[in-house]
Amino acid sequence: MHKTITGFSKLSKSKKIDWIVDTYFSNNANAKTILKQYWNSDSKLQQLHDEFIENTITNYYLPFGVAPNFLINGQTYTIPMAIEESSVVAAASKAAKFWFDRGGFKTEVISTTKIGQVHFTYDGNSEVLESFFNGIKSKFYEDTSSITNSMVKRGGGILDIELKNKTESLDNYYQLHASFETMDAMGANFINSCLEQFATTLKTEAQTKLQGNINVVMSILSNYVPNCLVRAEVSCKVEDLTENPNISPEAFAEKFIQAVKIAEVEPYRAVTHNKGIMNGIDAVVLATGNDFRAVEAGVHAYASRKGTYSSLTHAELNNGLFKFWMEIPLALGTVGGLTSLHPLVKLALEMLGKPSAKELMQIVAVAGLAQNFAALRSLTTTGIQEGHMKMHLMNILNQFEATSEEKKILVSHFKTNAVSHSAVVDTINKLRANN
Template sequence: MPTAISGFSKLSKSEKIEWLLDTYFTDKDAARTLVKKYWNSDEKLQKLHEEFIENTITNYYLPLGVAPNFLINDTLYAIPMAIEESSVVAAASKAAKFWLNRGGFKAEVISTEKIGQVHFTYDGEFSALKSFFETIKPKLISSTSDITKNMERRGGGIVNIELKDKSDDLDHYYQLHATFETLDAMGANFINSCLEQFADTLKSEAQRSLEGQLDVIMSILSNYVPNCLVRAEVSCPVSDLKSKDIRNPELFAKKFKQAVDIAQVEPYRAVTHNKGAMNGIDAVVLATGNDFRAVEAGVHAYAAKDGKYSSLTQCSVEDDTFKFWIEIPLALGTVGGLTSLHPLVKFSLEMLGKPSAKELMEIVAVAGLAQNFGAVKSLTTTGIQEGHMKMHLMNILNQLEATPKEKEHVIEHFKTNVVTHGAVVEIIENLRS
């Protein structure tokens, strides 16, 4: 039975590893070898990775793939994608190629406003609090001048601060609701620093001139950014949808729209539908050193903004024109954080032409739309499993430790047969017997 450890973070890397091996592993030598195998041979690079987080013992690798041929606003991109799931990069690439000669993708940033809040309680009258806020609002903003001066020099900074009465939701609960423009930075540290200064100023001013007790609970940015929006779309005449696997474009357009409409009204379908879009979004967000957990949380909240969880994408077939689009909130950065530290993040951003934050928002939205298009197209034509299982075939073969010759034989067989785990096992067993 393992026992708790005190001061784990103060141990050296080797001491951490040895404690883990002694406490949790039976084959210590194998575990130690595996951990060391994933260390980078470049000591400087390894140290850089270790300093990203605390208690690092090794590196956890994900494949970095590329989906080429994305025509976005008449510029051709090869999009980097960091993801482990079979078929995602292939599906994105296929969607990019499909739309390449049909006008490509159009994208635009609608707004870039980000939000932070100071949450506090006040046991006095709201009218007194409102009057107090209006008096000190200029001081709240001026108190952050040392924090905001560089951002303001570049054209960003604090957009506005509002007082919000939330006491109907929770007794004595109020907010300072602040909006920000952070330009090419995602801006989390900037926003949180401003908010903490707002809180300090609010408390000190309240003690001097406000009757009643005001207590700050917390100050933190929000990852829900409904006013930091980007839209991406594709469209073409219905007849232009005809391709190798779309023999009847009118029927395809009808079924595709019905599939999207189902995701609009059925949350069980919407979750999986949106997961398909997030396959593309997360992969690019991760490859470019941004926070995919924050993006996920904000996007899914946006999907439920009307009181019911629904599809992120929409489709119309009108006047013989097929149109498919996505509108999502994305708070992304191309400066600061890992963007200037992680070598592969810098590599990915250079691959994209060193985009601004707005350009990256457009690229990420397009990746999500392409991924969703590929998934819905498969579902309404060949079915999702045919393509997915063929991509998953290599994972099954690696699990079975197939030799190169065995892989060659099995891959050839499944060019014309349905892939299942059992069928792969059976062929391998027959080859080996």
């Protein structure tokens, strides 16, 4: 039976673990050992991790890998990736190598505008509210000047503030819809601080200058950033799409483009198609200390912006030129948050040349495009399972606690045999039976 506890957050980490183990793992003698073996031996570093969140009892490790040979706008990068899924890093690396000799990836930041909103209700006349807003609009800028001064000096700040009438969707519902430029910061704290001051100003001014009642519901940034866009693309002559001897370059291009078009019109396919893109994007976002949940939410909303969920990538063959591209919203930061706290995040950013937020947007977008190219190339030629299951082989062997010698024999065996869970189990059992 699950138990409740009062004052858990006030317990020491050791006491927290004791309660967790006694309550949930009374029959598992190894539980406490497992939790503690993931602690960092450097007590200072462990304390840093403990203080990232509340109620920390241990660390949860993900592999931190790298994908080399990415040529982006003429510059070569090795991209850090934090992810647990088999074959993602290998696929990205393979795509990078494929395009390295075909001109590499071309990228462009289209815009970097971010959005925040004050959501409120008003029970009076909308024209009166609009006149009131226009009369006090300058006050929003004045009252946030202490918050925005340093950002303005770096070239950012509040771009605009609009009053939006949403009463057709919800009775008495209005917004202050503000746009921001946050430079190299992701900007969540900056935007939210500005919005909360907007709300205070709105309520204060309304008390003496507006008939009717204003009720501020909430003030919060939006993770939907359709105007914080980056474009990434690859292109080459169709005859240069040579790699697989079993399919001609022209046939490969045609099949590849058809696969993209299916994802453009079929949501069931588009979700999996875009998930593959996010395999690459999330891995780099996580490795660089950014918020992958915010990125995911914004990206999938963007994929639905025309009313139907659709592919983020597009492809065409025009006058013998194959082109594959993507425009994607990415709100990222290279200062603030974990970027200056987590030692591996700092190393990841250093590996990338200490990029600006705009540069990181381009690198992350390329990782997503490369991942999607690799997945579609496999799907339209050999099938996705051949490469994926060969990468997954080691996971299966580790599940069965294969020895180093058994791994060597089995890896060699499956170089020329199809990998499936049942095939691996049968082979390892036969190997052990013969020994």
